[in-house]
Amino acid sequence: PHPSAYGGACIRREFAPGAIVLFFLDRRDGEWVPAGGAFSRWAEDLADVDAPWLQLTRFYARVAALPDGDRAEALEDERDALLARIDEPVAQAMGADIARQLDGPSALLRAELLPAPPAPPAAKEDDGWRKPGDITSVQQALDAMRAGKP
Numbered sequence: 001p002h003p004s005a006y007g008g009a010c011i012r013r014e015f016a017p018g019a020i021v022l023f024f025l026d027r028r029d030g031e032w033v034p035a036g037g038a039f040s041r042w043a044e045d046l047a048d049v050d051a052p053w054l055q056l057t058r059f060y061a062r063v064a065a066l067p068d069g070d071r072a073e074a075l076e077d078e079r080d081a082l083l084a085r086i087d088e089p090v091a092q093a094m095g096a097d098i099a100r101q102l103d104g105p106s107a108l109l110r111a112e113l114l115p116a117p118p119a120p121p122a123a124k125e126d127d128g129w130r131k132p133g134d135i136t137s138v139q140q141a142l143d144a145m146r147a148g149k150p
Contacts, residue, residue: 020048
């Protein structure tokens, strides 16, 4: 992160005069706010107007405007074109980013987005589960050790 992000709440508040900065913003209650959650990269300094972050952002904005059925093909075509430029590290990095988008959310995010699994059925009287007030085998072993029994 940019050093000024450590000033509190991970929110960038300082920018060099004349800096080119790419902001990822969201509208909430009629106000512009940083998009993403804590530790997300919502304000990126760019070296120039042709920086890779900006190229990808422009590309993703164009793809987002396409009909749903055309988006995956556009992403796949651009990914393949970029990854074919094997001697260009920036093209490889951009192609890898598009590939990650095509793969979908990470397992952690997928788990967050999926509905919670159903609760297990209530324990039956004879299913072997510990019942409130029962002394566990671990507690029994600790009690025996404390009493000096083998």
